[in-house]
Amino acid sequence: MSILVFIESNKNEIKKSSFESLSYAKKLSKLISSDVIALTINCSEFTPLGDFGPDKIISIKDKKLELFNAHNYADVISNVSKSVSAKNIIISDSINCKYLASLLSVKLNAAFVSNVVSIPNSTKPFIVKRSTFSNKAFCEIEINSEIKILSISKNSIGLNKSKSKPIILNSEINFNESGLASESIKVSSGSVSIEDADVVVSAGRGLKGPENWNIIEDLAKTLNAATACSKPVSDMGWRPHSEHVGQTGKPVSTNLYIAIGISGAVQHLAGVSSSKVKVVINTDPEAPFFKIADYGIVGDAFEVVPKLNQKLKAFKAENN
């Protein structure tokens, strides 16, 4: 029996969430005594994977898989799973992984459970906890299919190092090429994406207008953070939709979330509350965000943010 972990990489750089998937698989392997197989696609840098304990790496290199295509990738993962008789497939909660997982689940006749936040508390029956109602609650799910696909909620398990010397297997896999073709990819210039960021600096209507976002961007730059915003801010066109976070926007589960001039409406909190540490900066001490934050500053963003940025810059300079 094997646990298969799909590793996402981009030009040999492995995504941090894939290390978390491996950490999860390693923990699971102890409960069900399986070996852990990492599957890479068009990746040549395997060393970092060895820090997280896979027994084997299956490496697939194929020009036709250079661009992500959910149909093609699902077919590849399905064929590899079958070839190693994987019973558990672990992926991250990234946009692409969730996209391919539903396709994969049909190919393997497997259950797919997304937003998983913990190691199973029982494996017979197989029961895992996932977040639901946009992070307003968790639920325990019993999975009854023989093959299971779990996508792991970012930062819920954390990274757990365990060194191994995996065997590397170069493998060739046939797949059916999908009729869905990519034309172009437009990357937002130079910024950190919300999905990948360890720190997110988010701002709301309290900022008064798009012309004031320079203080947010400066702070984000200092912290190597992604910028995000509340829904009205993107609805008014102050910031792009891709920055809208919350129940109807993107979920954020980052290490540090800084909310500036955001009141903390339920729909906003629903999407960001699973972030580890939350800081709020708001003039109104009654703003609901203060109820769920770890640290708070009652103050004017236009004074606090530039000052905080200066101090953080000095701190970073000293500590690097």
Add this chain to the structure above:
Amino acid sequence: MKILVCISCVPDTTSKINFNNNNTEFDNSQIQYVINPNDEFGLTRAIWFKENDGAEIDVISVGLDNSDQILRKALAIGADRGFRINQEALDSFQVAKLLSNHIANNNYDLVIAGRESIDYNGGMVPGIIAEILNFNYVTNCIGLEIIDKSAKIKREIEGGIETLHCRLPLIIGAQKGLVEESDLKIPNMRGIMQARQKPYEIIEDKTEEIKTKTLRFEKPESDKEIKLVSPDNLDELIHYLHNEAKVI
């Protein structure tokens, strides 16, 4: 062009989430149900296809009779025919299988679902349908144009936007951006009156395809103590973030 919009009926976003029966059941006593927001963006896009290209629009939901009012609203906004598959939605596979049965019998060119439902947050139903029926599938969809059975689709990716194309049939997972918030339609009196005359069918169908079971619920830990820092003492915040929270 024939379009089906899959609608999930979800608690209004302001709802307080509570559970009954030892946390094994969702407490729906105080709950207002609405069209899942992602599905509403999809529905609006479908209505544009109707207005501009004369598309025909069906709406469908898997659920019990509390979904009827939601489907009626979709008809009042502009859909042509409503269907409800009379089963309690228990699992994504089950819902997707039931929807697939209907789609297989109705020759849709385009199926529009939401990126995810805001209650279960599975993000799975449209993908499962796509694979069962061998449709092309694009989720996180923020743009869709169709000319002569060819679709051009924009999809949000991490840190950017991808443009794709394919032939129909296609199923998408819609989200905000496909249309804007300000484009959403509120049913008017005329629409509501017309909706009463529109075909509405209750389908009896079932499936054994259930792979998961929700056992119980749990709410996150309640409010924790916040540490307030004075705006004149920002070094203290940096100290906390570095030494206590260890996030910088």
